[in-house]
Amino acid sequence: MRYTVLRVDGDYLVLKAEDGSESLLARALCPEADDGDTVIHENFSYRVE
Numbered sequence: 001m002r003y004t005v006l007r008v009d010g011d012y013l014v015l016k017a018e019d020g021s022e023s024l025l026a027r028a029l030c031p032e033a034d035d036g037d038t039v040i041h042e043n044f045s046y047r048v049e
Contacts (some may be wrong), residue, residue: 002049003039015039 003015003023012024013033025039030046033039038049 001041003041005033005035005037005039007035013039 001017003017003025006014006016006022008014008027009024011027013027013030015023015025017023025046027033030039030048033046033048040047040049
């Protein structure tokens with residue numbers, strides 16, 4: 001699944017999915033992500049594209 005980082009909110013990233021839904025992700029799971037980055041979730045892990 002592909003997400004866009006809308007903003008950093010403390011210890012969380014606010015993500016927007018391709019379908020328009022928003023969710024939170026603990027920053028510890030993807031510490032290198034920043035506003036505007038694309039985050040890929042696959043095989044139970046996250047990476048910045």
